[in-house]
Amino acid sequence: xxxxxxxxxxxxMFFTQIVNVSAQNSIDQFEVQVDGLGCPFCAYGLEKKFKxxxxxxxxVIEMETGVMTFSYPTDAMLTMETxxxxxxxxxxxxxxxxxxxxxxxxxxxxxxxxxxVSEDALVAETIEVQGNCGMCKARIEKAxxxxxxxxxxxxxxxxxxxxxxxxxxxTSIGDIDSAVVMSGHDTQAGRADDNIYEALxxxxxxxxxx
Amino acid sequence: xNSCNSVNNVIEFQSTIDLGKxxxxxxxxxxxxxxxxxxxxxxxxxxxxxxxxxxxxEDFDRPMHLSANDGKVYVPEYGxxxxxxxxxxxxxxxxxxxxxxxxxxIDVTSRYIGIADFYNHRVLFFxxxxxxxxxxxxxxxxxxxxxxxxxxxxxRIFVADAYNNRVQVYTxxxxxxxTIAEDDKxxxxxxxxxxxxxxxxxxxxxxxxxxxxxxxxxIQVLDENLSKPTDVLQVGNEIWISNYGSKSINRYAQYRIx
Numbered sequence: 001x002x003x004x005x006x007x008x009x010x011x012x013m014f015f016t017q018i019v020n021v022s023a024q025n026s027i028d029q030f031e032v033q034v035d036g037l038g039c040p041f042c043a044y045g046l047e048k049k050f051k052x053x054x055x056x057x058x059x060v061i062e063m064e065t066g067v068m069t070f071s072y073p074t075d076a077m078l079t080m081e082t083x084x085x086x087x088x089x090x091x092x093x094x095x096x097x098x099x100x101x102x103x104x105x106x107x108x109x110x111x112x113x114x115x116x117v118s119e120d121a122l123v124a125e126t127i128e129v130q131g132n133c134g135m136c137k138a139r140i141e142k143a144x145x146x147x148x149x150x151x152x153x154x155x156x157x158x159x160x161x162x163x164x165x166x167x168x169x170x171t172s173i174g175d176i177d178s179a180v181v182m183s184g185h186d187t188q189a190g191r192a193d194d195n196i197y198e199a200l201x202x203x204x205x206x207x208x209x210x
Numbered sequence: 211x212n213s214c215n216s217v218n219n220v221i222e223f224q225s226t227i228d229l230g231k232x233x234x235x236x237x238x239x240x241x242x243x244x245x246x247x248x249x250x251x252x253x254x255x256x257x258x259x260x261x262x263x264x265x266x267x268e269d270f271d272r273p274m275h276l277s278a279n280d281g282k283v284y285v286p287e288y289g290x291x292x293x294x295x296x297x298x299x300x301x302x303x304x305x306x307x308x309x310x311x312x313x314x315x316i317d318v319t320s321r322y323i324g325i326a327d328f329y330n331h332r333v334l335f336f337x338x339x340x341x342x343x344x345x346x347x348x349x350x351x352x353x354x355x356x357x358x359x360x361x362x363x364x365x366r367i368f369v370a371d372a373y374n375n376r377v378q379v380y381t382x383x384x385x386x387x388x389t390i391a392e393d394d395k396x397x398x399x400x401x402x403x404x405x406x407x408x409x410x411x412x413x414x415x416x417x418x419x420x421x422x423x424x425x426x427x428x429i430q431v432l433d434e435n436l437s438k439p440t441d442v443l444q445v446g447n448e449i450w451i452s453n454y455g456s457k458s459i460n461r462y463a464q465y466r467i468x
Contacts, residue, residue: 038415038438039398039414039415040233040235040249040250040272040440040454041288041314041328041356041358041372041398041400044249044272044288044289044312045288045312045328045329047272047289048272048288048289048312051289063233063250064231064250132397132398132415133397133398133415157415202355202356202372202373203372203373203398203415205373207375
């Protein structure tokens with residue numbers, strides 16, 4: 001009888017460990033490279049808001065590197081696209097997203113498909129874009145670079161000027177301007193939708209010309 | 211207006227304290243020693259008047275603008291929606307009937323308490339008997355948009371109305387008295403400090419600190435040696451300014467000792 005109890009105890013411990021391993025494995029680990037984390041009040045706040053999402057756990061933002069990590073239950077089937085959209089909607093600019101699924105497989109965000117540009121058709125132009133901070137800079141430049149044919153984008157916080165280099169046979173300064181406006185930033189030619197502007201983090205809500 | 215070449219200058223740059231990897235947000239003075247909150251690294255630094263470390267306290271959740279009073283350090287934990295009271299041998303939470311959403315600052319005096327409640331766009335003020343709400347979300351006079359710092363005087367409350375890019379002044383009853391700095395093109399008024407004669411305002415994104423009279427007249431603009439300034443503090447005869455960007459504290463001599 002004594003031996004039986006010992007064996008049952010050992011088996012019980014063994015199965016408990018298996019269950020624990022299984023529980024640990026039902027979690028996906030996400031790593032998001034975030035750009036533009038300049039303002040601590042917004043960055044800490046956004047970290048805080050992420051912690052409030054149902055099911056999310058272990059949210060940590062390393063301010064120095066801009067890497068945000070968190071875990072999420074596998075059965076929730078959180079996609080890379082949803083993460084990127086969620087990060088962008090929260091005011092961050094997600095550069096790369098990596099997830100290690102519970103089964104050990106890894107996924108990465110697809111980088112913007114490179115379009116072949118013609119060196120002869122490359123032109124440089126400048127447009128005025130409203131914004132306040134490092135988070136604005138990341139968002140503006142990402143919006144511009146997402147336009148097929150744009151090879152460079154650099155926004156200056158002090159001058160408010162966005163310098164872009166693009167293939168004029170593939171896109172135009174008007175298209176780039178529209179893409180930037182769609183991200184919530186007014187330009188000389190366009191005004192961002194009020195709802196998109198209002199959804200920007202507080203530090204990014206630049207003074208608008210009425 | 212620069213910190214030099216003006217007869218009206220209040221302070222003059224002296225030296226810098228390098229904080230290593232620490233990113234200062236708020237500072238408080240107690241018994242001649244300075245407490246500094248390090249938001250990125252979730253800790254408090256306790257340093258002497260020469261910037262030498264006395265101790266480090268860890269395991270805070272995004273500590274912000276601090277206050278020190280009667281042997282206690284009051285720490286707003288932005289990520290935890292709580293004010294933690296740090297004493298030599300213990301930590302406890304300040305009990306409040308209202309819930310906070312990202313407390314960014316606290317000021318505790320022998321009689322009053324002010325708390326900047328960032329995501330609720332308000333300041334909570336304890337007048338010795340009751341809690342009074344000061345301000346509400348908005349952009350008009352008296353309204354607040356993400357307040358990040360507060361200081362309570364015996365007859366007034368000064369609030370850094372961060373993303374309205376100004377400072378607002380209220381009575382203890384919560385009535386709006388004055389708006390300061392709204393024409394000075396601030397880009398996030400993230401911190402303030404009121405001395406006997408002056409109001410210091412940190413202009414975070416523009417790397418400036420502006421010095422006003424209590425009535426709002428601009429006296430001096432500091433625009434050198436600053437990098438994302440977050441707070442100002444009087445330490446003995448000096449004024450200290452914390453730089454989030456360069457992980458340092460600047461020390462300034464005062465022309466007129468207050």
